[in-house]
Amino acid sequence: MFGDESYSQFVGFLKVTLPLAALALMSTVFLFARAPTQDSTIPYAEIEEIAREPRLSGPQLSGVADDGSIINLAARTAKPQGDILSVEAMTANIQSADGTIIDIRAGMGEIDNTNNTARLTGLAHLETSNGYEMETAGISADLTTGRIFSDGALEVQAPFGSLTAGQLVIETPDAGTGQVMLFQNGVRLVYTPQP
Secondary structure (H helix, E strand, O other): OHHHHHHHHHHHHHHHHHHHHHHHHHHHHHHHOOOOOOOOOOOHHHHHHHHHOOOEEOOEEEEEOOOOOEEEEEOOEEEEEOOEEEEEEEEEEEEOOOOOEEEEEEEEEEEEOOOOEEEEEEEEEEEEOOOOEEEEEEEEEEOOOOOEEEOOOEEEEEOOEEEEEOEEEEEOOOOOOOOEEEEEOOOEEEEOOOO
8 A cells, every 4th residue: 555655646746846847947948038139021122132133142064175174163143144144252173184173263253155265353263283373363264175374464382383474374285185284474483492
């Protein structure tokens, strides 16, 4: 009999304490709840702007050039203007047939669908898998041939030192032996010997 009485007391105790514990937990939820920090109204001005000005978010374009290079272009946003796409935060990744990888980043750019060209404007940063890092005011690329050229002077950090040049041209010769980087128009080289 003693076992039945203690069991009944235990059940009676739980009948009182469990609902009280649930009530305490619920009250802490409401006690520590905070008001929403963001304005929960719909920003109609932004919606109207988006409707007036069509754009793409996160566009990507991929293809293969005549020289066998694989070209991948991506951007944060793109706005169509006829046959030209104006893009923001543009990146390009080019994998040449000989295995060299070229990564290019720029703040703005344009992709011309009619002429199959891409132009990166603003400060453009170019980095290759064989150790070259370059900065220039703009870079243009022919998406059909895989030819890349800078729009102006550039500064380069290379495995052998640093250099400045008036223009850079990256192309694949007709022999198809791999891509060639041609620095031209007032090249200044500072050679740093490796230990």
